Amino acid sequence: MKKLLYVLLLIGIGFGLGAGYREIQAEMRAKRQHKGKKTAYATHPVIQNKSFVVITYAQEAGGRASQSLLSALGQDYSEFRVIYINDGTGEELPFSDDRITFVQHEPSLGSVESLYRAIQSCRSDEVVVLIRSEELLAHPDVLSHLNRYFADPDVWVVSGEEMHLNSYQKLSSGRHYQAFYAGLFHRLKLQDFLENSAFYQGDYEEIIMPHLIGLSREHAYLIQEPLLLTPHIREDLSHEEKGARVKENPWHDFTADDEQVDLVVFSSNRPLQLYAFLESSARHVKDLHRQFVIYKAGNDHYEKGYQKVREDFPHVIYLRQSLESPSGDFAPLVQKAVFDRNVSMARYIMFAVDDSVVTGPIDLGEAVKDMKRTGAYGFYFQLGENLKSHSEEIRIPVRDGVSAWQFSEGKEEWKVPNSVNMALFRKEEIYPYFVCMKFHDPNILQDLWNEHADLSQVGLYSDQSKVVNLPLNMVVDQSVANLSTKELLTFFDQGLKMDITPLTEVVNDSIEIDFNPKFTKR
Known part of the structure; x- marks a missing residue:
């Protein structure tokens, strides 16, 4: 009996050590990934104002869709528009604005197909900012600050900090990429989004982001300031780089060549x-x-x-x-x-x-x-x-x-x-x-x-x-x-x-x- 208890104890210790090792290994991997990322600084001369497209995606009824849109419309910046995707919720917006393009999907297409079609409609030189309907832009100067970062031609995609909507506690940094040139997205292949001749049904970040990072490589940057307010803590994404790096500026419309x-x-x-x-x-x-x-x-x-x-x-x-x-x-x-x-x-x-x-x-x-x-x-x-x-x-x-x-x-x-x-x-x-x-x-x-x-x-x-x-x-x-x-x-x-x-x-x-x-x- 004592031998059996001893064996069970060893097995338990082994599982505990194994689980602890996996946690330590995951933490070390995350630190290596973070260390390999570059930080953007708003020091480059601003020659022109970039055009931004804030894309808000809603898949569930209720929530903060109106607040999310108001956080975009309240930006102290002139060169932007908003695409609001209502993906099967059946709800209508309580207000209208000339800057909003309202996209209604019935039934739901899913986040991957919805965002694919929305971003395909953007110009290559427009900078896309992705937010969910329950999230808010952190402050009225988010777009003007992003304009200063994207003034640097070496910056193609950025990841800013996220803060909790109620407590304003910092949640993450460098784990979710929120802004990028639409032209970079246009370099992705349709097949990257498909499974069995249909769009993937799942979270868009798991599908889109690894390919964007693969295309941008050293042109992906961190921003050390909050961009979004979010009500929940999202799981960390391991952005495995997929695809070959783009060799020319992503704002160039290569389809027009x-x-x-x-x-x-x-x-x-x-x-x-x-x-x-x-x-x-x-x-x-x-x-x-x-x-x-x-x-x-x-x-x-x-x-x-x-x-x-x-x-x-x-x-x-x-x-x-x-x-x-x-x-x-x-x-x-x-x-x-x-x-x-x-x-x-x-x-x-x-x-x-x-x-x-x-x-x-x-x-x-x-x-x-x-x-x-x-x-x-x-x-x-x-x-x-x-x-x-x-x-x-x-x-x-x-x-x-x-x-x-x-x-x-x-x-x-x-x-x-x-x-x-x-x-x-x-x-x-x-x-x-x-x-x-x-x-x-x-x-x-x-x-x-x-x-x-x-x-x-x-x-x-x-x-x-x-x-x-x-x-x-x-x-x-x-x-x-x-x-x-x-x-x-x-x-x-x-x-x-x-x-x-x-x-x-x-x-x-x-x-x-x-x-x-x-x-x-x-």
Whole structure:
């Protein structure tokens, strides 16, 4: 019995020492984190007044929402506005003010999605100040003091002191970041906020702050003065740095930078179908920089057909695969067209195949901006809500006419991030794949590329798909024209082209469609 009691005593001491050790270790870790942080001092000359956006988030009915808003509206500072997010409480504000933008969510979206959408609406050079509806700005000069700190271009995000609302006792310092440039937030990727193609449901600080600190690194500062009055003690957050540091000033609106987009089209013994694609591209695609056609002509007859395409589309750069080794030429030609900086300085690229036809307007300039705003991996013009494979459950609205989804939750073509069928990518993101893959035609390229796909990433698409595929040279259903490449070449030799007018704004429920083409004079 004594031995048993002795063993139990040792176990109890062990647990006690273990718990004590964990507390000491956590305290030491917190001290190291605090020691590594820099303190901001309001000594930099104030050249201009920053524009502030105070975002107040309310998720529970009652509380101090009115007091919180009044603490913002009572600031002795002119350059600011307020966004009040009522996330499903059903309450209305007891007063109105021109400086307040009222956002009502029914049902509740959660703090992560609510703040994501609110901050996305801010200008990059605006400084966001986050407070909860039960919290108050500590005094009327909070914004004017913050303006002095943010006058230093080295300051991107700050953490000030918090005090208890009733006792004015100091609660914390340097554990919760309350103010930052909206442009810094804009550098975050939509996928950082998602789980299973839906926004995380949890406290926003646990999701947002580690990424902001990762982006800012040495530009995150402490302020040794109170910013907020809060009624409760919040748990300390261990801000694990996530993501690579931003290399340029966060107040710069990088989405407004001009970008160039190239297009590489793959064609094999199908000059008539290539002609149809190039005609549809010229008709519908806006802001295209350069077009390349990598083609295989099996004999002189097909080559003459491609020469006729050249005559009508002279601005396109044509790269022919050799007769001796067309498969061996394919990868080097792709790498030259896409990644050779002497050929093109464009940072974005699309691929296409010659049996595709563009059916609706594609604004590449806007598509690039959407990719920058969301950090999406690609924009997929062949996809849309009109497809029967589309799932409303995984759809994430981005703006009018554009949505996003997470590849991991998609099915069929919605689970294929890497596509050679009218999808837009950043060259720098896809470059590592193309260096290590060995491919000799578009199909193998796409298959190998998707073996390395990161399904946690996000893709963008329009409400209506902009591209269809015409399977004219395949063994298909009898309702579809089955025309050999030789037959199509004969039509092309006769001065005919495919009439693509009926395909304009076509409403299709799949990427490949039944289509019996008619031919008209070129």
